[in-house]
Every structure is written in structure tokens, then in C-alpha cells.
């Protein structure tokens with residue numbers, strides 16, 4: 001395919017040379033004449049293992065060229081990949097100046113360049129916040145304003161390469177993600193990246209945009225987590241590197257999809273207790289572990305946001321489906337659902353709770369004491385069937401995927417449903433007539 005790559009920095013150079021090495025006809029565009037001249041001479045403007053050879057061979061083979069003139073690059077190109085920088089603005093948000101400039105260069109070039117026979121796909125490869133493609137990119141190429149012969153589809157395909165092994169990562173990315181609403185662009189990008197031999201995740205634009213931030217945030221969190229473990233254990237003479245070595249062998253819970261699905265707060269008899277203990281160890285040792293400490297803060301924000309949402313609704317009759325901290329256990333210690341119930345009661349709401357397992361007559365020991373300390377009159381609140389709990393409920397908070405509760409909810413008629421863990425799946429659709437939310 002004929003490809004124009006805007007921006008010849010780390011991402012653009014690797015992308016341009018990588019695509020050219022796989023038989024695509026690529027022209028790189030940069031506003032920096034030095035970078036353009038280097039590529040034209042067959043030299044890489046960035047330092048990356050393997051890139052020099054890739055650029056040299058691609059230029060020598062006539063499959064890679066560079067220019068400062070967007071029109072030359074755009075001439076009959078099927079795809080434009082925008083790889084310009086998106087640095088932080090002084091306020092911390094993403095500075096889209098270079099993106100806007102590249103888009104306007106592209107759009108201006110369309111006035112004079114010969115269009116391709118089919119659609120031209122404008123694809124953002126830079127990291128941009130969710131909504132950018134819809135609100136910044138697409139309007140530049142609104143069909144009614146395009147010059148004769150041009151038809152443009154927009155897309156987002158984030159780049160996941162790491163500097164230092166950029167070429168290697170380019171040819172073996174963790175995943176290939178294409179976000180677009182345009183079927184022809186989807187097809188074009190499937191063809192463009194076919195050489196990778198990887199399944200393509202087709203998603204909407206905002207998902208593709210968001211994914212890159214989620215990845216980078218997670219990488220940063222991982223580094224910080226490991227470093228905080230190092231700091232907190234050092235005063236105990238513990239080799240945290242050895243701890244983390246074994247830690248990473250756990251592919252069931254630690255290095256696994258487990259616990260990575262957005263939903264509601266964590267709780268139970270272990271996590272909060274042991275996080276508090278870790279924070280206290282750190283405090284006694286005079287070290288700071290702000291990230292681990294902030295997990296409890298973040299948890300509390302979730303609980304508060306649910307309570308605030310219900311209070312803001314103005315409804316009084318609330319049904320809580322699920323009380324224990326997770327399904328299939330009656331353990332109520334530090335259950336965030338119990339916390340929510342307690343705050344509802346404290347705010348004077350009329351609360352009914354259904355939990356298929358929690359039966360106050362069977363609870364003993366710490367569990368019972370915990371329940372009584374939180375909900376003194378729990379027997380009056382607990383319903384024996386979900387129907388009973390749902391009867392007359394204006395708000396339903398779904399905190400469990402117990403099938404009986406979800407089935408009974410279908411027949412109920414609440415005004416607001418808060419689906420804490422996305423349990424309702426397809427049934428979320430039936431919330432539309434209500435002012436329902438799900439998260």
C-alpha cells in the first residue's frame with residue numbers, strides 16, 4: 001500500500017521503515033529538515049537497535065522516501081499515519097498542537113494532491129486522549145468540505161513500541177488495535193498490518209485512544225509498586241528483589257487478568273487489613289509508600305460515590321442485592337457493600353437487602369460482631385427472597401451476580417439501577433427507560 005507517515009521521531013521512523021521493509025511504499029513527512037535529509041540519505045534520525053539497517057535498506061530499495069512537503073507524501077496515498085509528538089502542556093493535559101498542525105497540513109495537501117482511487121485513511125498513531133479522533137480529527141475531514149475526489153476515513157491505532165527495542169516491538173506488538181467507525185478504513189488497516197500475522201482487535205475510537213493510557217499507567221504503577229515493596233521491606237532486611245521474583249511466578253493472581261476488571265471496591269478480611277499493616281510497617285520504618293497507601297483512599301472514593309449517587313437521586317427506597325464482600329461467601333468483614341448499606345441507613349434511607357448466602361442466624365464470631373456493629377437491626381433489613389427486597393424499590397444497587405437476584409430484577413420496576421460490577425450484561429439495555437446508570 002502507499003503510506004504517508006507524519007512525524008519522523010521514534011514512532012514515525014520505526015513505523016515508516018518497518019512498513020517499507022514489508023513491501024509498503026512509504027513517504028515520511030517531518031517539519032524538521034534535518035530529519036528529512038537524514039532519511040533521504042538512508043540514515044535514521046533516531047537511535048534504535050536495528051533501525052539504521054532498516055532505513056538504509058528501505059531507502060536503497062526505493063520503498064522509503066522523506067519530504068517536508070505533505071502534498072508529495074499524500075499523492076495517491078491510501079493511508080496517512082500521524083506519529084507526531086503529543087507532549088504534556090504546562091497544565092498536564094495532552095498538547096495537541098502538533099496533531100492539529102499535521103492534520104491541517106494534511107487537509108491543505110488534499111487541495112492539490114491527487115486522491116487515491118478509494119478511501120484515504122487518516123490514522124492517529126500518536127497517543128491522544130479519548131474523544132480526540134471524534135472531536136479534533138474527524139471534523140477536519142468532514143465529507144462535505146473535502147476537495148473533489150477525496151473520501152476520508154479516520155482511525156486510531158495506538159503504537160505500543162518501547163524505545164530501546166522499538167524495532168523488535170514494532171514487529172511483535174503486544175496487540176494490534178484498530179479503532180474506527182469506517183469499514184473501508186478498517187479493511188485498509190487490516191491489509192496494512194497483515195504482515196504482523198496477529199489478530200486485530202477492532203474497537204471504537206475512544207477505546208483505542210484510552211487503551212494506550214491504561215497501558216502506560218499500568219506500566220508506571222508496576223514500577224512504582226515494585227519500588228515501594230523494595231522500600232518497605234528493606235528496613236526488615238528483606239531482599240525485595242527475591243520477593244518480587246517469586247511474586248511474578250504467580251500467574252493465577254499476580255501476573256494475570258485477575259483483579260483487573262473495573263468494578264467496585266475491594267474488601268474482605270485480608271486486603272484492607274494487610275494494606276493497613278504494610279502502611280504501618282512503612283511508617284514505623286520511616287519510609288513512604290504513597291501508591292500502596294492510596295489504594296485504600298481510592299477504595300473509599302468508590303464507596304462514597306455510590307452513596308452520593310443514590311442520595312443525589314432523591315429516592316428513598318433502596319434495594320441492595322448482595323451484602324458480603326464477594327459472591328459465594330458470607331464473610332462480611334470489611335465488605336464495601338456492607339459499608340454502603342450502613343451509610344444508606346445512616347442517611348435515613350429505607351433499605352432492604354437480599355444476599356443468598358448471608359443469614360444472620362448462621363453468622364458467628366467476628367463476622368457476626370462486625371455485622372452487628374455496622375447494622376444493628378440487620379434482621380429487619382434482610383429479605384429472604386430477592387422479590388421481597390425489590391418490592392417497591394426505587395433504587396437497586398446490584399452488588400452480586402446471584403442469578404436469583406438478577407432474575408427478580410427483570411420483573412422489578414426501579415427508577416435507578418446501579419450495577420456496581422457490570423453484572424447485568426445485556427440486561428443493561430433495559431435500564432434505558434429509567435435514568436439508570438451502570439459502572
Ligand SMILES: NC(=O)c1ccc[n+]([C@@H]2O[C@H](COP(=O)([O-])OP(=O)(O)OC[C@H]3O[C@@H](n4cnc5c(N)ncnc54)[C@H](O)[C@@H]3O)[C@@H](O)[C@H]2O)c1
Nearest residue numbers: 007008009010011030031084085086101102126127159163
Ligand atoms: N517514544 C515512544 O516510545 C512512544 C511509544 C508509543 C507511542 N508514542 C507516542 O507516539 C507519538 C510520537 O512519539 P515520538 O517519541 O515518536 O515523538 P518524537 O518527538 O520523537 O517525534 C515527533 C516528530 O513529529 C515531528 N512533527 C511535529 N509536527 C509535525 C508536522 N506538522 N508534520 C510532520 N511532522 C511533525 C517532529 O519534528 C518530530 O520529528 C507521541 O504521541 C507519543 O506519546 C511514543
